[in-house]
Amino acid sequence: AKEGGLLNTATSLPGDNATELAGLEDEKLVHRVFPPSPDRKGKAARGRLLSLKSEAALSKLEVIEADLARMEQRVGEMDTAISGSEDLSADAVGHLKTELALLEAEAHKLETNGVDGVYTGELESGKADAKAAKRSQLERLEVLFGRIEHVFHAISQHGQRT
Numbered sequence: 001a002k003e004g005g006l007l008n009t010a011t012s013l014p015g016d017n018a019t020e021l022a023g024l025e026d027e028k029l030v031h032r033v034f035p036p037s038p039d040r041k042g043k044a045a046r047g048r049l050l051s052l053k054s055e056a057a058l059s060k061l062e063v064i065e066a067d068l069a070r071m072e073q074r075v076g077e078m079d080t081a082i083s084g085s086e087d088l089s090a091d092a093v094g095h096l097k098t099e100l101a102l103l104e105a106e107a108h109k110l111e112t113n114g115v116d117g118v119y120t121g122e123l124e125s126g127k128a129d130a131k132a133a134k135r136s137q138l139e140r141l142e143v144l145f146g147r148i149e150h151v152f153h154a155i156s157q158h159g160q161r162t
Contacts, residue, residue: 049125053123064115064118065137067110068110071103075144076147078151079151079154100152
């Protein structure tokens with residue numbers, strides 16, 4: 001069990017959930033507490049039993065989510081830096097371009113080995129959540145790739161001005 005109440009191994013199933021949980025892919029289940037979501041308007045977190053496979057897939061997608069958010073933030077900072085400053089040195093612009101290329105490669109790796117590497121076909125209890133998370137992350141990656149291209153263009157324009 002994880003500290004903070006996010007995961008608790010379920011030792012027995014409540015009677016009212018027995019029908020709902022029939023047909024899960026694993027006998028061992030974990031109890032996962034989902035944080036409040038926008039559609040719940042900040043209401044208290046809700047718990048749900050998930051199979052180990054579903055929990056593993058959702059946990060992997062949470063790690064990917066954190067990596068994606070970090071990349072989005074950094075590309076945004078780079079966009080602001082290159083767009084808002086006329087006095088960047090050639091060295092600073094070179095470092096931005098190198099870092100941006102590394103971030104782009106990391107984003108492609110995240111898409112291929114991360115998001116596309118989470119298989120949902122065998123999932124039952126967390127299938128819908130995993131599919132929704134994957135869809136959202138793939139859409140955000142496409143937006144990120146567009147923003148990276150925008151920043152590369154801004155860097156080349158900056159180089160032509162200096």
